[in-house]
Amino acid sequence: MGLLSKKDQKLILDPLADDNPITIQVLGICSALAITAQLKASIVMTVSVIFVLGLGNVVISLIRNIIPSKIRIIVQLTVVAALVIIVDQVLKAFSYQLSKELGAFIGLIITNCIIMGRFEAFALGNGPWKSFLDGVGNALGYGVILIIVGFFRELLGSGTLLGFKVLGDPIAKTGLYAIGYENNGFMLLAPMALIVVGIIIWVQRTRNKALIED
Amino acid sequence: MSNKTDSNSYTILFAIGMVLVVGALLAFVASSLRPKIDENKRIEKQQNILYAMGVNENDESSAVFISDKEVGEVFGKYITKQLVITNGTEAKEDEEAYLIDVKKEQSNAKDGKERRLPLFVGEKDGKTYYVAPIRGKGLWDAVWAYVAMDNNMVVQGAYFDHKGETAGLGANIKERFFMDDFIGEHLRDASGSFAGIAISKSNGDPLNKDKTDNEVDAIAGATITGDGVAAMIKSELKLYEPYFKTLKTN
Numbered sequence: 001m002g003l004l005s006k007k008d009q010k011l012i013l014d015p016l017a018d019d020n021p022i023t024i025q026v027l028g029i030c031s032a033l034a035i036t037a038q039l040k041a042s043i044v045m046t047v048s049v050i051f052v053l054g055l056g057n058v059v060i061s062l063i064r065n066i067i068p069s070k071i072r073i074i075v076q077l078t079v080v081a082a083l084v085i086i087v088d089q090v091l092k093a094f095s096y097q098l099s100k101e102l103g104a105f106i107g108l109i110i111t112n113c114i115i116m117g118r119f120e121a122f123a124l125g126n127g128p129w130k131s132f133l134d135g136v137g138n139a140l141g142y143g144v145i146l147i148i149v150g151f152f153r154e155l156l157g158s159g160t161l162l163g164f165k166v167l168g169d170p171i172a173k174t175g176l177y178a179i180g181y182e183n184n185g186f187m188l189l190a191p192m193a194l195i196v197v198g199i200i201i202w203v204q205r206t207r208n209k210a211l212i213e214d
Numbered sequence: 215m216s217n218k219t220d221s222n223s224y225t226i227l228f229a230i231g232m233v234l235v236v237g238a239l240l241a242f243v244a245s246s247l248r249p250k251i252d253e254n255k256r257i258e259k260q261q262n263i264l265y266a267m268g269v270n271e272n273d274e275s276s277a278v279f280i281s282d283k284e285v286g287e288v289f290g291k292y293i294t295k296q297l298v299i300t301n302g303t304e305a306k307e308d309e310e311a312y313l314i315d316v317k318k319e320q321s322n323a324k325d326g327k328e329r330r331l332p333l334f335v336g337e338k339d340g341k342t343y344y345v346a347p348i349r350g351k352g353l354w355d356a357v358w359a360y361v362a363m364d365n366n367m368v369v370q371g372a373y374f375d376h377k378g379e380t381a382g383l384g385a386n387i388k389e390r391f392f393m394d395d396f397i398g399e400h401l402r403d404a405s406g407s408f409a410g411i412a413i414s415k416s417n418g419d420p421l422n423k424d425k426t427d428n429e430v431d432a433i434a435g436a437t438i439t440g441d442g443v444a445a446m447i448k449s450e451l452k453l454y455e456p457y458f459k460t461l462k463t464n
Contacts (some may be wrong), residue, residue: 020330037382068225073234082236088241093247096254100375158382163276171421185434 003161003199004133011133015141021114022145024202024211031144033193038141038164042150045105046143052083052109053118053200060123061082067124076119077110084109112202114142148195157187218456257282259312259347260289265373266362266413267336267343277390295335300328302456308332316349316358332452334363335426343370349444353438354378357387357446365461367401367451368425369411374443384439395422401405401451403428408455410448413440 004012014121021027035041044064059079060067067075088106091099099106118138123131134146154160158179159167171205205211216410218224223333256401264270269292271278280288294313312331323329334345342365349358349420355377374387386392396411402424414429415437422430 035381037380041381066219066228068219068228070220070225071229074229078232078236084239085240087244089247089251092254093250096251096258154382165275188435 003063008083008130008133010128012137012140015134015137016144016203017141017173018208018211020141021138021147022142022197023115023204025113025117027117028112028142029194029197031108031112032142032149032197033190036146036150036153036193036196037157037188039147039154040133041105042143043144044102045108046139046146048087048106048109048140049112049115050139052080053115053139054132054136055079055135056083056115057118057123057131058128060119061126061128061131064124064161072124073116073120077114079119080110080115112142114138117145133200143198145197148200149193152196153187154192156184159183215291227389229406239312240396250382255287255315257281262303262360262375263312263334263336264292265424266360266371267338268362268371269338271338274392275390277388277393286322287369287390292336292338293334297333297335299331299333299454299457302453303460305457314347316347317356329453331457333454333457342354344454344458345453346451348446350442350450352379352387352442353384354375354380357439357442358448359443360412361396361447363401363451363458365458367408367455369396369401372396377425379439380436382435383433384436386442387438389440391432391453392430397431399427400426400428402446408452410451411444413444415440 015021018024022029022032031045035045056079060076063075086107087100087109091102091106118135122134126134151161154162155166158167159170165175167181170176170177219228225383237400243282262283265277269288270280275299279285285441296308297305298308298311298314298349312334314332316332319329319331325383331346336343336345343362344363344365345359345360347360349356351357357376357379358372359372359374361369363369372393374393376385376387379385379387397424399411401408401410412429413432415434417427417429417431419429420431
């Protein structure tokens with residue numbers, strides 16, 4: 001990271017751990033519950049959010065001095081919505097299969113409160129380069145949690161990872177299933193995502209007591 | 215923020231300007247990508263139809279289509295006739311029947327207009343396949359399918375797809391383990407009348423060994439998607455039944 005100053009490094013690295021948007025700021029929980037039943041969906045959502053948040057932060061930062069403060073939320077929404085529509089259309093034209101798999105997730109990006117949160121809290125007050133780093137950093141921090149949750153939900157819920165049957169075949173009773181292991185279908189439902197996120201928050205705050213609020 | 219950006223007139227002008235810029239940008243993107251998107255949709259339809267009649271590049275566990283580049287040629291090779299069925303039994307050939315929008319036809323039928331039913335006749339290894347495109351409702355949004363049948367309405371293959379079913383649950387209707395269950399399944403019951411295929415959670419036949427029970431095994435956690443798929447099969451394929459009655463059975 002020789003290219004980045006210490007301050008810039010902090011912008012990228014802090015959201016990954018001690019200022020994580022999901023586990024510390026408790027933003028973006030809704031999509032973390034909705035799409036983490038499979039690891040692949042988590043990864044795809046992460047990439048999409050990195051793109052939209054990184055670029056959106058830059059756009060907002062560039063026009064931050066001319067946005068009328070009364071309608072700034074509407075302006076922010078318009079920027080996210082426009083970016084998301086462009087991503088959606090470009091994917092449909094050049095990577096049709098992928099766009100079909102993403103389907104609903106692309107639209108869900110608009111509802112992600114991390115995006116509006118970063119526009120409001122960071123991009124409106126900082127330059128484009130810093131905003132870009134902040135956007136990418138926060139999207140990565142969001143993605144890390146998504147991928148951890150997706151990993152455990154798919155592994156314990158379906159016995160697969162990225163679609164590969166890593167624990168054996170539940171119907172033919174091979175691998176772990178031969179000795180009586182069963183998939184936990186509850187893992188596929190949204191409440192278990194919340195519990196997994198809760199466990200991550202618990203582990204994180206146990207390791208770093210400074211994060212515990214009174 | 216300076217005072218300048220707080221005035222009402224500036225706010226209104228900014229809003230108008232923003233709408234114009236964003237609107238123009240999106241309109242430009244949409245219209246310049248439109249032909250490419252339409253082409254992708256056309257290719258996908260051909261791939262789906264071919265998939266249903268078993269012309270695909272499936273490996274052991276995942277569903278793989280004929281590649282985008284080859285599909286046009288392969289489609290011409292396997293699909294011998296494209297029919298448009300009206301009034302239940304009147305079939306007319308139409309080279310572009312595969313471009314018929316099932317959704318539009320459904321809403322036409324709702325408005326009391328005549329519904330055109332596309333049916334694709336394919337030949338593979340000396341066997342004749344009849345592929346019907348159907349459409350219905352899942353939990354969140356549309357579900358649709360291409361079902362290949364023989365002349366006795368026994369399913370020979372099916373491709374299911376959906377717009378926004380839950381990943382890992384309802385979205386699994388497009389996984390092989392679900393779609394392959396339909397192969398060999400009868401749409402008519404023992405007495406020969408149309409019954410459809412129910413998606414059952416309690417049929418005691420999870421490996422789907424009984425092909426004449428008009429049932430396949432459901433996906434856990436996807437009850438409403440499954441019910442939607444079953445309802446779609448029942449109501450939509452029933453429309454094709456009069457035509458299948460006119461085919462010589464053997």
